[in-house]
Amino acid sequence: xxxxxxxxxxxxxxxxxxxxxxxxxxxxxxxxxxxxxxxxxxxxxxxxxxxxxxxxxxxxxxxxxxxxxxxxxxxxxxxxxxxxxxxxxxxxxxxxx
Amino acid sequence: xxxxxxxxxxxxxxxxxxxxxxxxxxxxxxxxxxxxxxxxxxxxxxxxxxxxxxxxxxxxxxxxxxxxxxxxxxxxxxxxxxxxxxxxxxxxxxxxxxxxxxxxxxxxxxxxxxxxxxxxxxxxxxxxxxxxxxxxxxxxxxxxxxxxxxxxxxxxxxxxxxxxxxxxxxxxxxxxxxxxxxxxxxxxxxxxxxxxxxxxxxxxxxxxxxxxxxxxxxxxxxxxxxxxxxxxxxxxxxxxxxxxxxxxxxxxxxxxxxxxxxxxxxxxxxxxxxxxxxxxxxxxxxxxxxxxxxxxxxxxxxxxxxxxxxxxxx
Numbered sequence: 520x521x522x523x524x525x526x527x528x529x530x531x532x533x534x535x536x537x538x539x540x541x542x543x544x545x546x547x548x549x550x551x552x553x554x555x556x557x558x559x560x561x562x563x564x565x566x567x568x569x570x571x572x573x574x575x576x577x578x579x580x581x582x583x584x585x586x587x588x589x590x591x592x593x594x595x596x597x598x599x600x601x602x603x604x605x606x607x608x609x610x611x612x613x614x615x616x
Numbered sequence: 617x618x619x620x621x622x623x624x625x626x627x628x629x630x631x632x633x634x635x636x637x638x639x640x641x642x643x644x645x646x647x648x649x650x651x652x653x654x655x656x657x658x659x660x661x662x663x664x665x666x667x668x669x670x671x672x673x674x675x676x677x678x679x680x681x682x683x684x685x686x687x688x689x690x691x692x693x694x695x696x697x698x699x700x701x702x703x704x705x706x707x708x709x710x711x712x713x714x715x716x717x718x719x720x721x722x723x724x725x726x727x728x729x730x731x732x733x734x735x736x737x738x739x740x741x742x743x744x745x746x747x748x749x750x751x752x753x754x755x756x757x758x759x760x761x762x763x764x765x766x767x768x769x770x771x772x773x774x775x776x777x778x779x780x781x782x783x784x785x786x787x788x789x790x791x792x793x794x795x796x797x798x799x800x801x802x803x804x805x806x807x808x809x810x811x812x813x814x815x816x817x818x819x820x821x822x823x824x825x826x827x828x829x830x831x832x833x834x835x836x837x838x839x840x841x842x843x844x845x846x847x848x849x850x851x852x853x854x855x856x857x858x859x860x861x862x863x864x865x866x867x868x869x870x871x872x873x874x875x876x877x878x879x880x881x882x883x884x885x886x887x888x889x890x891x892x893x894x895x896x897x898x899x900x901x902x903x904x905x906x907x908x909x910x911x912x913x914x915x916x917x918x919x920x921x922x923x924x925x926x927x928x929x930x
Contacts, residue, residue: 593815596808596812600805600807600808604804604805607804
């Protein structure tokens with residue numbers, strides 16, 4: 520069973536790392552604030568989610584697993600809120616210009 | 617070379633680059649963002665050094681509250697529009713650079729000249745953990761073995777808040793710190809400020825409670841509580857308190873005050889100042905920590921809120 524767990528961990532964490540890489544490339548290459556935010560939130564949501572999913576089979580106990588999921592949910596909440604606030608500020612700035 | 621070593625070398629290189637960038641970048645705002653990222657990466661270094669307590673504090677203070685403080689300062693500087701012409705002269709900048717290089721060189725020399733193995737009191741701290749009944753050695757050192765340092769540190773926080781308040785204009789003395797924040801009551805920020813504090817308060821108390829046996833403690837828990845309070849203030853859901861209010865003053869002195877009382881009781885009834893009777897050590901330490909968490913949360917929140925700006929009469 521431990522092999523199956525390790526395979527799942529490696530696959531999911533690698534996929535998460537890919538999303539972080541793609542999000543970073545997008546952040547550096549995309550032309551304006553809104554598209555850059557789009558790239559960044561993919562890294563936050565999917566990247567972190569896949570890393571957490573990959574770490575779940577390695578969690579020592581149910582409590583540790585729930586803590587990992589809690590971290591992901593808090594990350595989702597923070598990422599969603601901050602990107603909304605930045606997008607709003609960016610739009611406000613464009614209207615005022 | 618193992619993969620950990622490679623990761624550590626990359627981490628150190630990124631931290632050094634970020635540190636240099638934070639100093640040379642001309643815009644205050646960019647430097648602040650760089651500093652926040654720097655604080656979070658330094659927290660990662662502390663994790664690699666197995667110092668989770670320090671990592672938590674660094675992330676909360678260096679990355680979080682310190683970043684908010686600097687962002688506020690950067691916004692004020694931009695309002696005052698003094699960045700363009702108020703650059704210090706060449707001589708002053710050369711002098712500051714020379715002193716910084718000297719300090720860094722002395723620090724590097726001292727670190728490199730450390731005897732190997734470095735002198736340590738860690739085994740003694742672990743061996744005497746039974747005396748307090750707490751199994752987190754960091755909390756033992758902070759609250760029992762070097763309790764005097766921790767108490768004086770809290771007095772320093774108190775002095776810092778007095779320093780901030782003394783910047784208030786006479787008309788606003790005793791009033792509310794900072795501007796009254798306005799936000800759309802049905803907007804995203806207000807939503808977050810309603811959703812997050814219940815979770816954050818539980819986590820803050822958990823970190824205080826778990827500090828007796830695991831990484832955590834009064835400072836980290838208090839910093840989380842302070843950030844929840846500030847979130848509610850920034851979203852316009854709560855207002856900063858009148859600094860002349862008696863309950864505010866009481867909470868600000870509760871932590872160091874209780875610490876001092878317990879210390880004096882140790883002097884009167886026990887062996888020495890700040891000595892705890894072994895049977896009562898754990899409840900006494902927890903009591904002081906609870907009072908200190910409230911004090912730290914209130915102090916950090918009020919430090920970030922700034923000097924009183926609005927007078928007692930609306």
